Amino acid sequence: MARDARWDALLELVGKHGRVEVEEAAAALAVSAATIRRDLDQLAEQHLLTRTRGGAVAHGVSYELALRYKTGRHAPEKQAIGRAVSGLVAVGEVVGLTGGTTVTEVARALAVRPDIVGETTVAGGQPTLTVVTNALNIASELAIRPQIKMVVTGGVARPQSYELTGPLAVGVMNEITLDVAVLGVNA
Numbered sequence: 001m002a003r004d005a006r007w008d009a010l011l012e013l014v015g016k017h018g019r020v021e022v023e024e025a026a027a028a029l030a031v032s033a034a035t036i037r038r039d040l041d042q043l044a045e046q047h048l049l050t051r052t053r054g055g056a057v058a059h060g061v062s063y064e065l066a067l068r069y070k071t072g073r074h075a076p077e078k079q080a081i082g083r084a085v086s087g088l089v090a091v092g093e094v095v096g097l098t099g100g101t102t103v104t105e106v107a108r109a110l111a112v113r114p115d116i117v118g119e120t121t122v123a124g125g126q127p128t129l130t131v132v133t134n135a136l137n138i139a140s141e142l143a144i145r146p147q148i149k150m151v152v153t154g155g156v157a158r159p160q161s162y163e164l165t166g167p168l169a170v171g172v173m174n175e176i177t178l179d180v181a182v183l184g185v186n187a
Contacts, residue, residue: 001029001030001031003039006029006031006035006036006039007039007042007043009025009028009029010025010029010036010039010040010043010049010056011043011048011049013025013028014049014056014057014058015058018057018058019052019055019056019057019058020040020055020056020057021054021055022036022037022040022054022055023054024055025040025055040055040056043056044056078101078102078105079105079108079109081102081105081106082102082104082105082106082107082108082109083105083109085106085109085182086106086109086110086113087113088180089110089129089180090179091115091116091128091129092126092128092129093129093130093179093180094130094131094132094176094177094178094179094180095110095129095130095131095132095178095179095180095181095182096131096132096133096173096176096178096180096181096182097131097132097133097135097138097181097182098133098134098135098163098181098182098183098184099133099134099135099137099138099161099162099163099184100135100161100184100185100186101184102184103135103138103182103183103184104135104137104138104141106182107131107133107138107141107142108141110129110131110142110148111141111142111145111148115128116128116129116147116148117145117147126149127146127147127148127149128147128148129147129148129149130148130149130151131148131149131150131151132151132152132153132173132176132178133150133151133152133153134152134153134155134163134164134165134169134173135161135162135163135164136152136157136162136163136164137162139152151172151176152164153168153169153172153173154168154169154172155167155168155169155172156168161186
């Protein structure tokens with residue numbers, strides 16, 4: 001099993017159970033205990049878990065896989081979903097995007113869609129698309145696109161998902177009317 005696949009599996013085990021034992025993980029992943037120990041040490045160095053004697057535990061009560069490790073999982077499927085959902089959005093609409101790896105692929109598909117990229121404005125001089133998001137990674141990717149007007153909610157950043165949360169984000173969303181909303185789920 002490749003290192004990245006092992007790391008994903010270990011993080012999934014820690015996320016699901018809150019902890020993992022070296023011997024159990026070695027048996028489950030069909031690798032040596034020494035390999036699991038090295039993997040856990042490297043994941044702990046990246047602050048993705050906390051190493052314990054004989055295993056590892058989640059960093060906090062609500063442990064989530066870091067976004068950068070979720071991004072590569074099922075990438076072709078997420079890209080296909082992104083393209084399909086992008087096709088449902090009409091030029092000139094106001095689109096709400098939450099965070100998450102699949103929704104990020106929707107944003108990327110919107111950013112390269114020919115009818116959106118081809119024009120910088122629609123009738124009345126407005127951008128061809130308005131995107132409202134609470135996701136810092138999506139905002140940073142789309143903010144450089146002149147044909148897309150970016151609105152970011154504000155709020156407190158969640159390091160696991162790069163999403164802005166809290167009363168400020170909720171208050172902004174309560175004042176905005178969306179034509180389309182794309183919501184990510186944490187599976």
